Amino acid sequence: MGLIVQKFGGSSVKDRDHLFRVARIIANTRLAGNNVVAVVSAQGDTTDTLLEKAAEITQEPSAREMDVLLSTGEQISIALLTMTLNALGCDAISLTGWQAGFHTNCAYTKARIQRLDCKRIAGELAQGRVVVVAGFQGMTQLEDITTLVRGGRDTSAVAIAAALQADRCQIFTDVEGIYTADPRRVPSARKLKEVSFDEMLELASMGSQVLNNRSVELAKKYHVELEVLSSLNPVEGTVVREQAKTMEGTCIKGMTKDTAVAVISILHLQDLAAARTRIFSLLAQNDVHVDMICQAADQGESNQLHFSIAAADKVKTMQLLQQCGVCDGGEILVDDSCAKVSVVGIGLQTNGGIAAKLFEALASHQINVKMVTTSEIKISVMIRKNDVDLAMRAIHDALVAE
């Protein structure tokens, strides 16, 4: 008998019919001989309705009271899902975040789990019950209710799976798994059977909506095997684990794009090394995150610096650079007509053929590459925004769908 943790998002439990669909998935997992802990979010637009009620009263609600308010959303879900499981003849019990043993710090609306005491969950499982836990919430040392930091959407489920050493943590979403590219943009995109934690982290940090980084980091840290699958069509999904067990036909696991970027170019710098240090520490102090960095040589010694930032930081960055004086005598250019396209896969860097194929694919479609960076498992290229869709299809056809 195994132990499976199953996480269901708000759209999966939004009404009676969806609740019954989810309850059948859980009941079937139980009938197959597994213990099950189900972690659920607030129903559909419950959270928005609660946010509206607060907004009617004040634009600056107390963070503590927001957590008292918003945590009711998940509490409603766990009660209804447990009733639904009972209606299907499945013994079940609901637990709020604090009942389930989630101890967090005091950072209301963005709390972090400090300790998870699974005594109650384990006790209920031992009674043969499915345990339905309210995701996204916990309790401080002073017994105040908290909700977890937004990025931590699935962390409750992963934390339970880690604490109970579950055999698998299944994340049910509205997609059937992790795809090599966005199927709406790249017709030849296909679902991956497996992907490693590191690859998933690269994909997630580049804006993939399926899993978020904190959950994947937690799963990697505690060796929790994740599976991403659909609650609407529960066929086999994508497994995320330390090392992919089966080698697939290609080492490329996915592609992403980011169009909200700006490239800053500083030309004719007198002392590049000094300026570079000064510029990057100045930007870091002001919370500007620098992504790609590229130094190009005009002739002989390099005196140009190019780097990319989030488009939202463009104005702030220009002000900082103009005021600090380190670029005096040089020239500062900003280009926000760019977009970044990345491919992710283990062994990309060591497999020289991949980079070559990528550039060949872009060249054959007359796509100019403005910047390039590579890491152990990722190659990113900065291209013109207008070329993004064409580039994604070209790269996918050349590298992924082979």
Add this chain to the structure above:
Amino acid sequence: MGLIVQKFGGSSVKDRDHLFRVARIIANTRLAGNNVVAVVSAQGDTTDTLLEKAAEITQEPSAREMDVLLSTGEQISIALLTMTLNALGCDAISLTGWQAGFHTNCAYTKARIQRLDCKRIAGELAQGRVVVVAGFQGMTQLEDITTLVRGGRDTSAVAIAAALQADRCQIFTDVEGIYTADPRRVPSARKLKEVSFDEMLELASMGSQVLNNRSVELAKKYHVELEVLSSLNPVEGTVVREQAKTMEGTCIKGMTKDTAVAVISILHLQDLAAARTRIFSLLAQNDVHVDMICQAADQGESNQLHFSIAAADKVKTMQLLQQCGVCDGGEILVDDSCAKVSVVGIGLQTNGGIAAKLFEALASHQINVKMVTTSEIKISVMIRKNDVDLAMRAIHDALVAE
């Protein structure tokens, strides 16, 4: 500096405007130099909406899960009211039933308070905060959420007032206080300044909707001074206390009526004493509550028994009487064209003039009295249903409005 506990019902906090009205009442009480604990119910029809969600899933929801579900209603209210108080510049904090220290037994959906640990409430008051507590809920020894027995609508507030030895427990409703009669039926009805616990208990058990018996009993037991007043028009209400401080012009404190009654008459009984014992134990075993009892003598020895029951129990009672055989040879009659009118006030029985005036008032309007019972503080008469409004006005004019 005093300590005031203020209880607000669901209609008082149903939307933004009502929340601000209630928050202003609380803030003004605080500004007047008092510490305040506010106890609130779920907003307007929140509870009904949650009940509907459960009913969509199952007709037999687990009582434990119903409490998990329904307790969210009050939790939403406390968060919103606390935000509203903050918006008015009033320092406040919300506490759920379990945070406030309400420990109950395990009777889900009808739990009873076993212990109230006011440490947290007292600590927050000491910080100068208004404490907003979710009414109607608590926690079992196993840390499960419970809701209190329905009759205990105001018991949370009274329990806090008792535990903290508050100077007063104000119950805000949609009426301005306790009236000598229903103002919609008796034009001369007037609001009482004060009423004793015992009088209030008689008024409440006769169907007055303003306060319920468990709350009044608790207040009496722990010497908590209650005040019933309106959240819409917060003028002085009616104070309920052990002994009315000021003597009012009349000892009559109120009138009520009950039209859902039936009178059973058993005539020509062979052995009245034996039959009476048998009949009343039979009815008690079958949960039929007998209210007024009257034995009348035909000539010489009494062989008639008359008693009143709730109209809803009429058919069940007739079946029980016919089947048991004790009335064999006698005659059983049922009359559901009756109604009971009662007047309540301390010293009614010892003040012979009251009963006389009451019968005089009824006689002067040609109203027949079918049965009479008296207690220390109550006189009830059974009359024809058609005469009820006339009788109420006649009695009120003669006894109350003098």
